[in-house]
Amino acid sequence: MSARTAGAQSSGPPPSFRSGELRDPKLSAALRTLELTVRRRLDGVLHGDHLGLIPGPGSEPGDAREYQPGDDVRQMDWSVTARTTHPHVRQSVADRELETWLVVDLSSSLDFGTAGCEKRDLVVAAAAAVTHLTSGGGNRIGAIVSTGAQTTRIPARGGRIHAQAMLRQIATTPHAPDGVRGDLQGAVESLRRPQRRRGLAVVISDFLGPIDWERSLRAISGRHDVLGVEVLDPRDLELPDMGDVVLHDPESGRTREFTTTPQLRADFARAADEHRLQVEQSLRRCGAPLLSLRTDRDWISDVVRFVSARKHSYGTATNQRSRR
Secondary structure, three states: OOHHHHHHOOOOOOOOOOOOOOOHHHHHHHHHHHHHHHHHHHHHHOOOOOOOOOOOOOOEEEEEEEOOOOOOHHHEOHHHHHHHOOOEEEEEEOOOOOEEEEEEEOOHHHOOOOOOOOHHHHHHHHHHHHHHHOOOOOOEEEEEEEOOOOEEEEEEEOOHHHHHHHHHHHHOOOOOOOOOOOOHHHHHHOOOOOOOOOOEEEEEEOOOOOOOOHHHHHHHHOOOEEEEEEEEOHHHHOOOOOOEEEEEEOOOOEEEEEEOOHHHHHHHHHHHHHHHHHHHHHHHHOOOOEEEEEOOOOHHHHHHHHHHHHHHHHHHHHHHHHHO
8 A cells, every 4th residue: 555545545533542431342442443543554654674753774883984965963983083084974784673662741731622532542543653653573662651640651562462551551541630730841851761772762742831841852862763743733723713711721720711802813823833833943953853643634644644755855865875
C-alpha cells in the first residue's frame, strides 16, 4: 500500500479511552481496534526494522572522513581534526536495535475535545502509531507518563506483549485532580537520568502552558533524535461566537464567565497563533521536527504525510551530499 493510498483513505477518530468508562472487555476491544487501524494504514510507510520515525544514520561510531558542507557539526571528530589540521566528521553505523522513549503528557488540558474525540484519545493513538513504526527487529520502547499529579515510568522492552501492556497502561492512566497543573518540563527532565543509549525520544503533548521544557529537551537532543507530537483541538486555536459562556480551567481550578465578543475572539486567536509559533521555534532549536495532530482531522493521514515527507527530505539531502 503506498503512502498516497493510505493518506487517501478516511479513518474515523480513534476510539475513546475515558478512564472509568471502559471495563476490561471494552478496553481490550478499543485497543484492538486501534491496533488494527494503525497496522492497516501505516504498514505501507514503514522504513524497515532498524529505522525509526526520523530516518538517518545510526549512532554507533564508524570511520572518520573530511567535513563537507551540510554535515552535522555535532558529528565533528576533534581528535582527527587536530591530528590532520583538516576538519573531519565521525561517520556512524546504523544501530541494529532502536530504543524509543515516549514522554506522554496526560495533564488535565488533554481531557478535552470538541470534535471527533478528546485530545487524550489522540495521545493514545499517537503513542500506538509511534510504537508500531518503531517496533520489530529487537527494538525496545518505554514511556514516561505524566499527569502533573504523578509520573509513571514504563521500562523500555521489546515485543508485542510489552507494547500492548504499555498502551493499556497509558490509556488507563487516572485523570489528574482538578486544580493540578501539568508538568511537562519534569517529565522531559526525567529522561536525562539515568543515562540511556542513543535512541529516539518522542514528546506527545498539546504544549499548552509555559515553554519551560526547552532547556531539558535541548540537552536530550544532544544525544538522541527527538520528535515532537502536538495534539490540538479546534477550540485551542479559536473561540466560536457563543455569546456569554462559563469556562473552567481544570489545571488552575478557576472558573470565569466571558462574553465572546469579536475582539475577544481575535485576541484569543492571535495569542494561540503566537504560542504555537513559539512552540515550533523551541522544538526547532532542539532539532526536533513537529508532527501536528488535531481532533478534527484524519490523524493517521497526518502521520503518513509526516513520515513520507521525512523520508523524502532525508533521501534528497543524502543524495545532494553524495554528489558534492
